[in-house]
Amino acid sequence: MSELQKNKMTAKDAIFTGALGAVCIIIRFVMMVAGGFSPYVWFSAHFVDAILIGPVFMLMVAKTQKNGPFVITSLVTGLVMMAATWMLPVTGLIGGLLSELCLRKGKFQNKGWLIAGFFCFNMGFIGDFLPLWFTKEAYLQSAAMQGMDAGYVATMESLLTWPVFALIVASIVVGSVIGGLFGLKLMKKHFEKAGLVK
Amino acid sequence: MTGEKKFLALDPRTKFLIWLFTNVVVFSNAPRIFFTLTMTLYALLFILAGKAGSMVKLLAGYAVVLLAQRFLLPLLPSAIATIFATVTYAVLIFPCVMGGMYIISTTSVSQLISAFRRMRVPENFTITMAVTLRYLPALREDVRHILDAMSLRQIKGLEQRLECIYIPILMGTAQTAEELSESAAARGIEYPGRKTSWHTVGFHVQDGIVAFLFLAVCVASFLCKGVLG
Numbered sequence: 001m002s003e004l005q006k007n008k009m010t011a012k013d014a015i016f017t018g019a020l021g022a023v024c025i026i027i028r029f030v031m032m033v034a035g036g037f038s039p040y041v042w043f044s045a046h047f048v049d050a051i052l053i054g055p056v057f058m059l060m061v062a063k064t065q066k067n068g069p070f071v072i073t074s075l076v077t078g079l080v081m082m083a084a085t086w087m088l089p090v091t092g093l094i095g096g097l098l099s100e101l102c103l104r105k106g107k108f109q110n111k112g113w114l115i116a117g118f119f120c121f122n123m124g125f126i127g128d129f130l131p132l133w134f135t136k137e138a139y140l141q142s143a144a145m146q147g148m149d150a151g152y153v154a155t156m157e158s159l160l161t162w163p164v165f166a167l168i169v170a171s172i173v174v175g176s177v178i179g180g181l182f183g184l185k186l187m188k189k190h191f192e193k194a195g196l197v198k
Numbered sequence: 199m200t201g202e203k204k205f206l207a208l209d210p211r212t213k214f215l216i217w218l219f220t221n222v223v224v225f226s227n228a229p230r231i232f233f234t235l236t237m238t239l240y241a242l243l244f245i246l247a248g249k250a251g252s253m254v255k256l257l258a259g260y261a262v263v264l265l266a267q268r269f270l271l272p273l274l275p276s277a278i279a280t281i282f283a284t285v286t287y288a289v290l291i292f293p294c295v296m297g298g299m300y301i302i303s304t305t306s307v308s309q310l311i312s313a314f315r316r317m318r319v320p321e322n323f324t325i326t327m328a329v330t331l332r333y334l335p336a337l338r339e340d341v342r343h344i345l346d347a348m349s350l351r352q353i354k355g356l357e358q359r360l361e362c363i364y365i366p367i368l369m370g371t372a373q374t375a376e377e378l379s380e381s382a383a384a385r386g387i388e389y390p391g392r393k394t395s396w397h398t399v400g401f402h403v404q405d406g407i408v409a410f411l412f413l414a415v416c417v418a419s420f421l422c423k424g425v426l427g
Contacts, residue, residue, distance in 0.1 A: 012379040014322045018329025019375040
């Protein structure tokens with residue numbers, strides 16, 4: 001507990017987190033809008049998100065080196081995007097907390113734990129799909145009622161299954177690893193040289 | 199301040215509350231009539247808040263999607279129709295979207311902060327949220343400048359392109375955050391005591407009425423579940 005007290009977030013950390021959090025939100029938002037065109041794009045959005053957010057996440061870790069920013073960012077992202085679904089803040093809170101735990105475990109240095117934490121952080125955004133799975137019946141029913149043809153309904157039904165969900169999670173794992181490594185590489189190449197982080 | 203008084207102003211907490219009720223209506227798979235009811239209530243709120251314009255835009259978008267869904271999609275082959283699945287999903291949860299838009303378009307950042315403080319949300323969270331919301335428009339500007347600069351220099355390749363967008367943005371963000379926190383510290387952000395706010399938030403009669411209306415719709419949707427299809 002004493003270690004936690006020493007590493008308390010300051011207002012400065014909060015501001016830094018907020019600014020970087022805005023970058024995360026923009027990325028997720030752009031991918032969400034792009035996903036509006038097709039469920040296939042939408043389902044792969046998390047993969048792309050993970051790669052793009054990697055550098056932002058790693059910079060945040062390097063700059064703050066303490067617990068707090070990640071769960072807050074997940075929650076804020078969830079709240080800002082709450083218009084889409086109420087599940088985002090909930091999954092954001094869970095993912096954010098797990099991410100904090102991983103980072104603490106690796107003392108904000110260990111590469112493996114950094115990437116594990118990054119994966120949890122990304123999983124926090126899975127909430128944007130969940131309602132589609134939970135309200136599947138209602139969704140298909142209304143689609144059928146609105147006179148869509150059976151083929152369409154069948155396609156959607158085959159997409160909204162748990163194996164597909166598992167596939168999305170797997171894609172997030174891969175994306176997190178790539179994004180995390182990409183982030184670490186950029187850190188080394190630019191930020192350390194520029195003296196932004198030690 | 200006098201300009202704001204003309205319109206119906208709700209406490210931000212009320213806005214979140216009615217938004218929660220809307221979610222219950224939408225996700226409990228209530229009869230369609232209650233969707234229409236919540237949307238009508240929100241439309242009224244938009245007008246009373248003096249935001250009729252953005253309400254009309256929202257509803258027009260909704261109508262377009264709905265019409266396309268009814269007349270265009272059945273004509274298309276199913277493979278193409280699947281592409282519009284997410285759009286039709288947006289229609290399904292439209293009342294929530296409307297509620298979210300209502301919160302965003304009628305609440306200023308400082309109102310949100312004072313509401314958060316009244317709810318005893320941790321200060322770190324409040325600050326982060328406020329900075330995020332403030333920073334979003336600035337970021338859009340930055341990205342535009344960088345893209346312009348990139349097209350001048352003919353940057354090629356995905357990885358290089360990403361790097362060229364990323365590094366300046368992250369550097370700029372780090373710089374701005376540094377400056378912001380200095381200026382905020384100068385204004386006493388780290389003062390541990392209670393802070394005052396220019397915007398006062400509090401519950402009034404209108405909050406009670408609006409919350410009651412939404413609660414009524416919410417309860418009624420449960421009661422009528424078996425009766426109406």
